[in-house]
Amino acid sequence: MTVLQLYELQQVDTAIDTREKSLAEVRNRLGEDPALAALGRRIQELEKRVKDEALARRPVELEIRGLEERLAVIEARLYGGSITNAKELEAQNEELTYLKEQRSAQEDRLLEFMVTSEETQKEFDVARKTVAEIEERRKRAQPDLTANEEVLHRELERLAEERVAVASELAGSELSMYEALRKSRGGQAVARVERGICEGCRLSLPSTEVQRARTSRGPVHCSSCRRILFVP
Numbered sequence: 548m549t550v551l552q553l554y555e556l557q558q559v560d561t562a563i564d565t566r567e568k569s570l571a572e573v574r575n576r577l578g579e580d581p582a583l584a585a586l587g588r589r590i591q592e593l594e595k596r597v598k599d600e601a602l603a604r605r606p607v608e609l610e611i612r613g614l615e616e617r618l619a620v621i622e623a624r625l626y627g628g629s630i631t632n633a634k635e636l637e638a639q640n641e642e643l644t645y646l647k648e649q650r651s652a653q654e655d656r657l658l659e660f661m662v663t664s665e666e667t668q669k670e671f672d673v674a675r676k677t678v679a680e681i682e683e684r685r686k687r688a689q690p691d692l693t694a695n696e697e698v699l700h701r702e703l704e705r706l707a708e709e710r711v712a713v714a715s716e717l718a719g720s721e722l723s724m725y726e727a728l729r730k731s732r733g734g735q736a737v738a739r740v741e742r743g744i745c746e747g748c749r750l751s752l753p754s755t756e757v758q759r760a761r762t763s764r765g766p767v768h769c770s771s772c773r774r775i776l777f778v779p
């Protein structure tokens with residue numbers, strides 16, 4: 548009976564479809580992870596930024612060191628007792644105050660640099676940790692995925708052979724009608740009828756239609772979804 552063969556073909560095709568979907572998912576998970584690649588690029592950016600920021604604050608650090616050296620010289624002079632002239636003493640004190648202000652201003656600038664650098668470093672560390680975790684997870688999942696891939700691949704080979712055998716029993720016109728329906732009906736061309744309900748569209752069928760589907764030699768289509776009805 549043609550409908551039974553069409554139904555068998557539908558079952559084989561459904562089995563192929565689900566395995567192909569699973570195989571695509573498995574291969575997707577085994578393949579390059581877009582999130583991981585994006586994180587890798589972000590890490591490179593952050594690594595560069597860490598270096599750039601260290602370079603940017605270098606002149607400020609040098610400036611502070613220079614000011615400290617100058618301050619040390621003046622302080623040694625002031626407190627060393629070598630200056631006795633009151634005017635000279637006043638000038639040196641003024642210089643001391645000026646240099647201290649300068650140092651304070653530069654230290655504020657350095658602090659800003661440090662805060663930014665810390666944030667960058669923190670983001671860099673978090674990204675690195677996330678990458679390590681994702682990679683570890685992928686590594687652990689790999690053996691199962693690879694085994695799964697092989698099983699699916701073998702099953703698909705077997706199903707392809709089965710499909711050829713089942714399809715060879717059908718006439719060319721039936722096959723093309725089946726294929727067209729499969730394409731327009733989300734992969735399902737043949738629908739079982741269970742308790743008077745078409746399992747393709749879930750609608751209740753008139754009993755005459757079910758009866759016709761059961762006894763007809765040729766395919767009978769569901770009056771609402773047009774799928775070929777199979778009454779077991």
Ligand SMILES: [Zn+2]
Nearest residue numbers: 745748769772
């Ligand atoms: Zn239907």
